[in-house]
Amino acid sequence: MTAHLSETLTLLLIEDNDGDAFLVEELLKQALAPPKVFWARSLQEAKAKLTPQIQCVLVDLSLPDASGLEALKEVLALAPHTAVLVLTGLRDSHVGVAAVQAGAQDYLVKSDVDERLLARAIRYAMERKRADLAHVSLVQAELTAKENSRLQNALLPGPLLRTEAIEHVTRYLPGSGGTLAGDFFDTVQTPDGSVHIVVGDVCGHGPDEAALGVALRIAWRTLVLAGQTDDTLLRTLDAVLRAERNSPEIFTTLCMATISPDLRHARMRVVGHPPPVLVRDGAVQVVDGTPSGPPLGIFPDAEWSVIDVPLGEEWSMMLYTDGLIEAAVGESQELLGLEGLLGLVREHGAIDLDRLITHVGTLSDDLAVVLVRRRRR
Structure with missing residues (x-):
């Protein structure tokens, strides 16, 4: 079934395995509007490609220069305002849960991915990131309002x-x-x-x-x-x-x-x-x-x-x-x-x-x- 990516997106795939990277790119090509995909084989290579135009980052948790949650935290630090979707080859839900708890918007097990699931996961990750950023802005606005109220009472x-x-x-x-x-x-x-x-x-x-x-x-x-x-x-x-x-x-x-x-x-x-x-x-x-x-x-x-x-x-x-x-x-x-x-x-x-x-x-x-x-x- 054709995936519902209805607009052209710009994604960054951080994956050191050529076969897995090829699979993800082939699945994304089946979308209504195939996204523009940049590929990086390491975190060091990803730094140069992680521009403000990137809307979602797909990152493997096993990279040559970082692994596990360390790799995820590096990506989150590099792209604090970008949706992050974790790809893992481990059939262990605890790894994905830990990734979400650490700041990722979602996770996928590579062997379970098809074009429809991947497209939906990317959309979900982006919407959840927007919601997270909106919530942070709201909390900051509320804190500012409370601080202003306290200052105003004193001023x-x-x-x-x-x-x-x-x-x-x-x-x-x-x-x-x-x-x-x-x-x-x-x-x-x-x-x-x-x-x-x-x-x-x-x-x-x-x-x-x-x-x-x-x-x-x-x-x-x-x-x-x-x-x-x-x-x-x-x-x-x-x-x-x-x-x-x-x-x-x-x-x-x-x-x-x-x-x-x-x-x-x-x-x-x-x-x-x-x-x-x-x-x-x-x-x-x-x-x-x-x-x-x-x-x-x-x-x-x-x-x-x-x-x-x-x-x-x-x-x-x-x-x-x-x-x-x-x-x-x-x-x-x-x-x-x-x-x-x-x-x-x-x-x-x-x-x-x-x-x-x-x-x-x-x-x-x-x-x-x-x-x-x-x-x-």
């Missing part, structure tokens, strides 16, 4: 606020890679009634940067609760950054704001970071006098000036990371930019985070935003 905590006089809203979106970077934020109200806010961004992407962002956020919260809210806090964060980073090139930008207990005035330090957006008395603007100084982790003797910002009775203030203004928007996929952001806020008549994010297109970087708003009583 993006709930605010420590007692007052109900201001509205506090946050948003976080990962970049196009889907994994968390080093963006972080936090809000803490101290016993004197002052409200302290930070939004920061560790340069780079990946778990190391995210972990560093967690360390900096926790250090910031600890220092604020201990009463350190001025340049001493920044110098301590700078020391933490230098101690925890994996590379001397890693730096961190951030924006800190301390809102007075009467909620009418703010003192800010914009540390190499995008300037906050302020809506006050109906006017949309960026905070003047930025930046206060360079990012953390660059100059050991850096100083940062304080920016005094009158707020008044009714105001909104948004602190954010550069993922927002570096987002691609519109059909042209141009960067939003600071002027584009101000334009959207003016168009909306207020800072509406949900509408802003709806207008944002492709994110090349993480986006973290903190919005605080005080309405007239």
Whole structure:
């Protein structure tokens, strides 16, 4: 009966016995679409022929330069993404079972092979390999999601606020890679009634940067609760950054704001970071006098000036990371930019985070935003 190989495949046969190799090739020629078969007599010879075009490897477990499961493990290491079908001359099911347990997709005893069984075994091996790779990808995705969730809980905590006089809203979106970077934020109200806010961004992407962002956020919260809210806090964060980073090139930008207990005035330090957006008395603007100084982790003797910002009775203030203004928007996929952001806020008549994010297109970087708003009583 004609074997059901309905499309042309590319196979590699690793077999040192000329007769057995001839038999396999003759059986495969009876398929509807005979596959293209490369033949190697040893593992060493197979290395040169094992290209990305190979869809399935048929390997004998008795080769001149390797035998048994050693030969199989060598093939699996050479072709981790390719289906592997074991051929054995041993009438011992334990050998085949051990081969499958070691990573092969299936096994055949040479003396039992006919054209139909061989074609079906190749198809099965390829489909099982696809399923195995899909399962691995799914598991990796689940692990990444769980890790991201743990990191997000540490990077993006709930605010420590007692007052109900201001509205506090946050948003976080990962970049196009889907994994968390080093963006972080936090809000803490101290016993004197002052409200302290930070939004920061560790340069780079990946778990190391995210972990560093967690360390900096926790250090910031600890220092604020201990009463350190001025340049001493920044110098301590700078020391933490230098101690925890994996590379001397890693730096961190951030924006800190301390809102007075009467909620009418703010003192800010914009540390190499995008300037906050302020809506006050109906006017949309960026905070003047930025930046206060360079990012953390660059100059050991850096100083940062304080920016005094009158707020008044009714105001909104948004602190954010550069993922927002570096987002691609519109059909042209141009960067939003600071002027584009101000334009959207003016168009909306207020800072509406949900509408802003709806207008944002492709994110090349993480986006973290903190919005605080005080309405007239």
